[in-house]
Amino acid sequence: MTNIGLAQASNNFVYASMFTLFLATIFFAIYYSAGRSKVAATKQLVNSAGEVITERGISKTRGEQEPGVKYANIAMSLTWLAAGILLVGVILRGLWAGRVPWGNMYEFSITSALGILAVFLVWSIKRDLRWLGIFITIPALLTLGMATTVLYTEAAQLVPALKSYWLVIHVLAAIICGGAFTVAAATAGLSLISDKGWITKIPSRDRLEKLTHRIVAFSFPLWTFAVVAGAIWAENAWGRYWGWDPKETWAFITWVVYAAYLHARSTAGWKHQKASVIALVGWLAFLINYFGVNIFVNSLHSYAGV
Amino acid sequence: MATDVQTPVQAPLPPMSSTGFFRWMWRQLTSMRTALILLFLLALASIPGSILPQRGTNPVLVDQWITANPTTGPILDSLGFFDVFASPWFAAVYLLLFISLIGCVLPRLKVHWKAMRSQPPAAPRNLMRLDGEEFQVAQSPDQVLTRAQEYLKKNRWRVVRSGDDWVAAEKGYLRETGNLVFHFSFILVLIAIAYGGLFGWRGNVIIREGEGFSNTLTQYDAWGGGRMTSANDLPEFSFTLDDFNVEFERGNAQSGAPRLFEANVALTRQGEAQPNNVLIEVNHPMVIDSAKVFLVGHGYAPMFRILDSQGNLVFDDAVAFLPQDGNFTSTGVIKVPDGEPQLGFRGIFLPTSAVDEIRGPHSTFPAPDDPSVFMGAWFGDLGLDSGIPQSIYTLNVDSMEQIGLEALRPGEEWNLPGGKGTIEFTGFERWASFQIASDPGKEAALIGSFLAIAGLGLSLFVQRRRVWVKVSPASASGEGGQTTVQVAGIAKASGDDATESVEEIVAAVRGEQE
Numbered sequence: 001m002t003n004i005g006l007a008q009a010s011n012n013f014v015y016a017s018m019f020t021l022f023l024a025t026i027f028f029a030i031y032y033s034a035g036r037s038k039v040a041a042t043k044q045l046v047n048s049a050g051e052v053i054t055e056r057g058i059s060k061t062r063g064e065q066e067p068g069v070k071y072a073n074i075a076m077s078l079t080w081l082a083a084g085i086l087l088v089g090v091i092l093r094g095l096w097a098g099r100v101p102w103g104n105m106y107e108f109s110i111t112s113a114l115g116i117l118a119v120f121l122v123w124s125i126k127r128d129l130r131w132l133g134i135f136i137t138i139p140a141l142l143t144l145g146m147a148t149t150v151l152y153t154e155a156a157q158l159v160p161a162l163k164s165y166w167l168v169i170h171v172l173a174a175i176i177c178g179g180a181f182t183v184a185a186a187t188a189g190l191s192l193i194s195d196k197g198w199i200t201k202i203p204s205r206d207r208l209e210k211l212t213h214r215i216v217a218f219s220f221p222l223w224t225f226a227v228v229a230g231a232i233w234a235e236n237a238w239g240r241y242w243g244w245d246p247k248e249t250w251a252f253i254t255w256v257v258y259a260a261y262l263h264a265r266s267t268a269g270w271k272h273q274k275a276s277v278i279a280l281v282g283w284l285a286f287l288i289n290y291f292g293v294n295i296f297v298n299s300l301h302s303y304a305g306v
Numbered sequence: 307m308a309t310d311v312q313t314p315v316q317a318p319l320p321p322m323s324s325t326g327f328f329r330w331m332w333r334q335l336t337s338m339r340t341a342l343i344l345l346f347l348l349a350l351a352s353i354p355g356s357i358l359p360q361r362g363t364n365p366v367l368v369d370q371w372i373t374a375n376p377t378t379g380p381i382l383d384s385l386g387f388f389d390v391f392a393s394p395w396f397a398a399v400y401l402l403l404f405i406s407l408i409g410c411v412l413p414r415l416k417v418h419w420k421a422m423r424s425q426p427p428a429a430p431r432n433l434m435r436l437d438g439e440e441f442q443v444a445q446s447p448d449q450v451l452t453r454a455q456e457y458l459k460k461n462r463w464r465v466v467r468s469g470d471d472w473v474a475a476e477k478g479y480l481r482e483t484g485n486l487v488f489h490f491s492f493i494l495v496l497i498a499i500a501y502g503g504l505f506g507w508r509g510n511v512i513i514r515e516g517e518g519f520s521n522t523l524t525q526y527d528a529w530g531g532g533r534m535t536s537a538n539d540l541p542e543f544s545f546t547l548d549d550f551n552v553e554f555e556r557g558n559a560q561s562g563a564p565r566l567f568e569a570n571v572a573l574t575r576q577g578e579a580q581p582n583n584v585l586i587e588v589n590h591p592m593v594i595d596s597a598k599v600f601l602v603g604h605g606y607a608p609m610f611r612i613l614d615s616q617g618n619l620v621f622d623d624a625v626a627f628l629p630q631d632g633n634f635t636s637t638g639v640i641k642v643p644d645g646e647p648q649l650g651f652r653g654i655f656l657p658t659s660a661v662d663e664i665r666g667p668h669s670t671f672p673a674p675d676d677p678s679v680f681m682g683a684w685f686g687d688l689g690l691d692s693g694i695p696q697s698i699y700t701l702n703v704d705s706m707e708q709i710g711l712e713a714l715r716p717g718e719e720w721n722l723p724g725g726k727g728t729i730e731f732t733g734f735e736r737w738a739s740f741q742i743a744s745d746p747g748k749e750a751a752l753i754g755s756f757l758a759i760a761g762l763g764l765s766l767f768v769q770r771r772r773v774w775v776k777v778s779p780a781s782a783s784g785e786g787g788q789t790t791v792q793v794a795g796i797a798k799a800s801g802d803d804a805t806e807s808v809e810e811i812v813a814a815v816r817g818e819q820e
């Protein structure tokens with residue numbers, strides 16, 4: 001097959017992207033630890049009863065507004081680079097297979113990792129999200145790691161049930177939602193620990209909660225659409241638009257949990273920590289649907305070749 | 307579920323009078339917190355339906371599960387855990403949610419109707435308590451207010467002005483409109499689903515190549531309809547399966563996965579003399595009035611010629627065998643009631659034959675590269691006269707005796723031991739299975755879903771905000787101007803604030819913006 005070259009190239013791009021993401025993660029980590037040393041210095045300042053002010057503490061904070069920012073910038077550039085490389089890898093995979101690259105779990109996963117990075121990066125154009133970086137690169141890296149080790153599948157044609165343009169619409173919407181839900185889980189999780197002082201660079205709890213709300217508000221209608229598109233596709237393929245198949249059931253559970261999140265945000269006594277916990281539960285439901293159902297449950301949907 | 311409220315006020319106790327109690331119950335049911343908890347319960351109640359096998363989709367697995375778990379199985383069964391989505395407790399949750407939803411949105415509809423036609427309220431006395439800015443300008447109060455008014459009108463705020471004191475403005479009424487549209491569409495979707503359930507029907511039929519089907523109840527292998535559906539509602543049509551094509555992946559990756567299957571049928575609608583050729587594929591059903599014919603599966607039908615002990619030809623036909631795995635290891639039975647004695651066979655058909663110690667006879671590829679059958683034969687009483695209807699896919703051997711086992715390739719014959727007769731495996735055909743369904747609620751459900759998405763979009767992206775511009779003559783100590791201007795606003799939604807709008811208005815009043 002002359003296509004072998006394409007396949008090899010796609011895999012190499014995916015590995016190159018993982019390596020770049022790994023570097024980005026390291027630089028984000030350096031950025032964070034630079035923050036830590038500042039905290040340590042400040043603590044020392046308090047401990048010594050206002051008398052001794054450590055030289056290091058001051059000189060570090062003087063020139064730069066925030067310590068380690070240049071590492072964060074390098075990390076952001078690397079994340080952009082990793083996303084670009086991954087995009088090429090995904091496109092090559094599609095060219096190799098001669099179809100949309102969403103025919104099996106391996107392909108879903110590399111595209112989902114791209115989805116996570118894309119939602120984060122597009123959002124970062126509008127606001128400063130350097131503090132969020134490491135919480136995005138790690139899940140993306142884990143997804144790619146899963147994809148290249150356990151889930152790897154040779155490219156093949158689609159089974160007939162997957163040959164539908166509703167598949168393209170449905171999966172595209174679901175992948176973007178997956179990225180957005182992951183970002184929302186990161187901000188919700190951070191909002192729960194923001195008062196503990198473990199991490200110094202993150203925004204206030206209130207800010208994080210608002211950001212979480214924004215992302216869920218963006219992804220909830222899209223998820224609704226993804227579910228409806230899936231129902232239309234199911235009607236065309238199997239003659240019923242809803243059959244409580246495990247995949248459908250978990251899509252429904254995910255939907256209901258995020259609806260509960262939006263309600264919680266308008267309910268007295270539920271607006272803050274409890275709402276953030278609900279956002280995390282929603283993400284968990286999404287993950288169960290994504291990995292659990294495909295791998296462990298016998299479902300009409302799990303014929304895509306794990 | 308934890309329901310502690312963070313407000314220090316205790317929830318009021320239910321009043322003693324019965325109407326009071328009813329009111330109190332109603333208020334509890336339609337509260338936001340109840341909706342939240344019911345949503346949780348709905349999610350929770352769905353989980354067993356995805357973990358345990360369900361009667362609706364897989365009755366055979368349910369029976370196996372119960373047999374394998376003789377203590378928990380029957381208990382779970384009596385509690386409805388194998389039919390979660392039709393169980394009373396699942397219905398209770400969604401009915402409560404449904405009532406809560408209606409009770410919640412009807413009053414909101416009234417409130418919103420009023421709000422849509424009312425003017426923005428007067429400026430609060432102490433405006434600077436809200437998010438806002440205070441500054442001085444050279445223009446007169448009237449000029450400032452006129453400028454603010456013009457800016458706001460141009461940006462589609464609803465504006466009122468009170469003399470030379472203040473301007474109040476509000477925008478984003480569509481947010482609540484969208485929210486109501488969303489919740490009402492949700493009701494529409496539920497009604498559409500219920501309607502489809504009552505008036506819809508669905509049946510399955512297996513058809514061999516060359517065989518025909520006409521759309522009457524008796525021709526279906528399985529049929530189910532809603533309470534309000536009767537056999538008379540079936541549209542009249544018939545078709546024959548002329549030709550069925552299937553291809554499987556032969557490359558290394560995903561070897562054996564289906565790559566194409568399609569059925570060529572000749573369709574005759576009511577009142578038509580000539581049949582039309584129609585191609586049915588996965589994702590491309592055949593549409594006839596309100597019904598759709600879907601291609602859902604396929605398999606093999608081995609053909610047999612059977613002679614009884616007297617040498618009479620008692621069977622000569624193809625028998626649909628049901629695939630048991632992805633490589634189409636298929637099982638089926640043959641019943642020969644006219645034989646002397648009655649004969650019964652259980653068979654395994656292998657399109658690509660293989661035998662090993664663990665799995666026994668099995669197929670290694672779904673295409674018929676090396677077909678064979680493994681047959682077990684019985685004689686005695688088939689039990690067909692007992693009056694109890696029997697499945698054509700199972701053989702009851704209670705009053706039969708086993709004769710023997712044999713493997714056959716196409717064209718081979720097996721002389722049954724003891725002179726009980728002869729069976730010849732003459733070849734095989736293919737069959738296709740079709741699902742024929744009608745759901746008269748699906749269009750409404752689709753419309754409802756898209757309305758819901760549109761409503762959601764409005765309700766989540768439109769910003770509902772109120773702003774006020776208040777002016778007063780500057781005090782003598784004021785620096786650069788004769789008028790003190792206060793601009794402040796509030797946002798209604800959680801997660802939103804009016805800062806952005808305030809900044810725009812300040813810029814407009816200062817003349818920094820057109």
Ligand code: HEM
Nearest residue numbers: 259262266336337338341403406407410485765766799800
């Ligand atoms: C049947 C299931 C229900 C679903 C799927 C659902 C879904 C939603 C969604 C997605 C939102 C978000 C819109 C937004 O944040 O603006 C929302 C908002 C809202 N829902 Fe529901 N809802 C349901 C039932 C109810 C019930 C029973 C009530 C009454 C207690 C209710 C009252 C509200 C209110 C007041 C809002 C507006 C919140 C706000 O302005 O932020 N909903 N609903």
